[in-house]
Amino acid sequence: MNSTRDKVKERRHSNCVNGTCKEISAGRSMEGKVLVLYTGGTIGMIRNENQALVPFPNVFVKKLRLYPHMHDREYAEETYGPMGPLVLPVSENNSRRVVYSVIEYSPLCDSSNMTMDDWIRIAKDIKQSYEYFDGFIVLHGTDTLSYTASALSYMLEALGKIVIVTGSQVPIFEARSDGMDNFLTSLIIAANYSIPEVCVFFNKKLMRGNRTIKTAASSFEAFDSPNFPPLAKAEINIEVNYRLIFRPCNIEKFNVHSSLNRNVGLLRLFPGITSDLIKAFFQSPIEGVVLQTYGAGNVPANRKDIMDEFRAATERGVIIVNVTQCNSGTVSSLYEPAKLLEDAGVIMGFDLTPEAALTKLAYVLSKKDWSIEMKKDSIQINLRGELSNGKVSTIQDLDLVEAVASSLRISSAKELQELGSILFPAMLNAAVLRRDVKKLESLKRCGADISQQNADGRTALHIACREGDLKIVQSLLKMGASVHIQDRFGRTPLTEAIENDHHEIIKILLQCGAHLHEYACLIGEKMCVAAATGSVRRLKSFQIAGADLSVTNLIGMTPLHFAAIYDKLSVAIFLLENGANASITDKTNCTPFDLAVMTKSNRVLEHLRAYE
Numbered sequence: 001m002n003s004t005r006d007k008v009k010e011r012r013h014s015n016c017v018n019g020t021c022k023e024i025s026a027g028r029s030m031e032g033k034v035l036v037l038y039t040g041g042t043i044g045m046i047r048n049e050n051q052a053l054v055p056f057p058n059v060f061v062k063k064l065r066l067y068p069h070m071h072d073r074e075y076a077e078e079t080y081g082p083m084g085p086l087v088l089p090v091s092e093n094n095s096r097r098v099v100y101s102v103i104e105y106s107p108l109c110d111s112s113n114m115t116m117d118d119w120i121r122i123a124k125d126i127k128q129s130y131e132y133f134d135g136f137i138v139l140h141g142t143d144t145l146s147y148t149a150s151a152l153s154y155m156l157e158a159l160g161k162i163v164i165v166t167g168s169q170v171p172i173f174e175a176r177s178d179g180m181d182n183f184l185t186s187l188i189i190a191a192n193y194s195i196p197e198v199c200v201f202f203n204k205k206l207m208r209g210n211r212t213i214k215t216a217a218s219s220f221e222a223f224d225s226p227n228f229p230p231l232a233k234a235e236i237n238i239e240v241n242y243r244l245i246f247r248p249c250n251i252e253k254f255n256v257h258s259s260l261n262r263n264v265g266l267l268r269l270f271p272g273i274t275s276d277l278i279k280a281f282f283q284s285p286i287e288g289v290v291l292q293t294y295g296a297g298n299v300p301a302n303r304k305d306i307m308d309e310f311r312a313a314t315e316r317g318v319i320i321v322n323v324t325q326c327n328s329g330t331v332s333s334l335y336e337p338a339k340l341l342e343d344a345g346v347i348m349g350f351d352l353t354p355e356a357a358l359t360k361l362a363y364v365l366s367k368k369d370w371s372i373e374m375k376k377d378s379i380q381i382n383l384r385g386e387l388s389n390g391k392v393s394t395i396q397d398l399d400l401v402e403a404v405a406s407s408l409r410i411s412s413a414k415e416l417q418e419l420g421s422i423l424f425p426a427m428l429n430a431a432v433l434r435r436d437v438k439k440l441e442s443l444k445r446c447g448a449d450i451s452q453q454n455a456d457g458r459t460a461l462h463i464a465c466r467e468g469d470l471k472i473v474q475s476l477l478k479m480g481a482s483v484h485i486q487d488r489f490g491r492t493p494l495t496e497a498i499e500n501d502h503h504e505i506i507k508i509l510l511q512c513g514a515h516l517h518e519y520a521c522l523i524g525e526k527m528c529v530a531a532a533t534g535s536v537r538r539l540k541s542f543q544i545a546g547a548d549l550s551v552t553n554l555i556g557m558t559p560l561h562f563a564a565i566y567d568k569l570s571v572a573i574f575l576l577e578n579g580a581n582a583s584i585t586d587k588t589n590c591t592p593f594d595l596a597v598m599t600k601s602n603r604v605l606e607h608l609r610a611y612e
């Protein structure tokens with residue numbers, strides 16, 4: 001099987017027909033690209049001759065192409081050719097066309113067969129294709145889906161794009177299935193919304209992945225997020241509660257932590273549990289255990305024998321995390337027995353689900369350069385929104401929008417949200433223009449989504465990158481502003497920084513995971529224009545942003561060809577000193593040297609001689 005990277009490259013190239021990138025046709029910036037990793041599960045299963053559900057390889061995509069609501073064949077073939085990606089038809093809810101590619105895993109598996117290796121594979125596949133897509137979907141069996149979502153949430157560090165894990169209770173190709181809605185809505189959300197989290201979408205709810213548990217084996221409402229409200233609800237409209245979105249607030253680039261510690265386990269207490277069983281459970285090589293206790297974190301206070309086993313284990317360096325057996329709620333030191341556990345070195349896992357606690361242990365314990373104290377501390381720190389450790393936010397008290405709303409006599413939640421989406425972008429943008437960091441911070445505290453888009457889809461970060469104030473850009477990034485949002489014209493904050501030549505800002509955006517998102521030939525066009533007009537500074541902007549200085553435009557010309565035609569010596573020197581290839585021929589078979597001869601560009605000609 002080809003590697004994912006090869007497939008993605010193939011897919012990108014198949015978008016270029018006869019050397020002409022069709023991406024430049026009108027409206028193409030309004031496409032949202034989604035990569036679907038199809039790992040198996042009921043969603044794609046088909047009944048075999050014994051009526052048992054089994055996954056069949058190589059049928060999923062073929063069948064999807066036949067469903068008009070999953071694939072707009074006419075548009076797709078006209079735009080990408082017959083072997084191109086799948087494309088959703090336009091609908092009310094998706095302002096952007098959803099173009100999606102499916103990578104089918106081999107073998108496809110029932111999720112009860114999944115192991116940590118599968119989580120690592122998924123994480124690595126996302127990393128390989130990260131720059132080419134706006135969002136990712138993992139199609140997965142439901143049985144262990146919450147474990148995978150929780151594990152991915154930790155492994156995908158400084159995630160800047162949405163990852164949705166979904167599946168179904170009934171196969172998508174059966175007449176009455178939840179699969180179609182789960183998949184279709186996930187595609188629309190992944191292509192259209194800036195939610196940099198690993199989510200689970202199921203039965204109309206988008207939930208934080210590491211907060212979910214599978215609660216029902218035979219209901220369409222198979223998942224719940226008992227300790228945290230849904231991030232979005234997909235009814236007639238998709239309503240996102242932006243205040244709940246957990247955004248990474250560090251200047252840090254997306255990275256995949258691709259190792260996990262397998263010496264972890266889950267132990268559920270029950271009345272009369274023997275100390276022999278506990279002793280056996282804690283034998284080496286175990287390094288981390290999630291202990292599911294009663295109610296708010298209780299253990300039998302009269303069982304010194306089992307407390308001694310816990311203490312012996314923690315003294316050997318085993319990390320034991322206390323979580324509740326109840327479906328919802330948190331452990332606390334409210335009752336005496338919970339205190340006994342703390343004395344035995346067991347740490348509180350607050351309201352972590354067992355799945356989130358186990359995968360967190362596997363993640364934290366695999367951090368080779370962290371001390372045991374750091375590992376214990378990070379179990380109790382909120383890394384990806386997976387736990388609430390008792391601090392209650394005071395956002396509600398300060399809510400500015402609510403204050404305005406009450407003076408306007410607005411009360412419905414929908415109107416309130418609409419008011420916020422009108423007020424906040426304008427206020428954020430004004431604060432950016434006034435270079436007022438304090439104002440930005442207070443708006444965030446008042447409930448503003450720092451990445452909220454205005455009517456043109458532009459965010460405060462777009463404006464700040466155009467203005468060129470490094471301090472404001474830094475502040476916005478530390479407040480969690482997304483570097484990936486494209487406005488209605490397909491421009492990202494990085495486009496603004498490049499086209500205004502703010503080099504330091506380009507660098508910091510890259511440190512936060514920003515990348516060039518346009519097709520190479522379009523970037524080539526812009527760089528050729530820069531070369532023709534003698535703008536070394538602009539070429540430098542592109543270079544810092546990671547562009548290839550030998551990139552070609554639509555007719556195969558490089559910036560050096562243009563420097564030659566227009567006799568731009570400083571451009572030619574810059575390009576050549578930075579490794580541009582002088583021997584590329586354009587569509588008319590000319591090198592930059594040939595063109596310099598033809599146009600009598602003597603200064604550049606002299607310089608190019610050395611490279612002939």
Ligand code: ASN
Binds near residue numbers: 041109144167
């Ligand atoms: N056994 C299936 C799985 O987890 C269940 C499902 O997907 N509904 O793969």
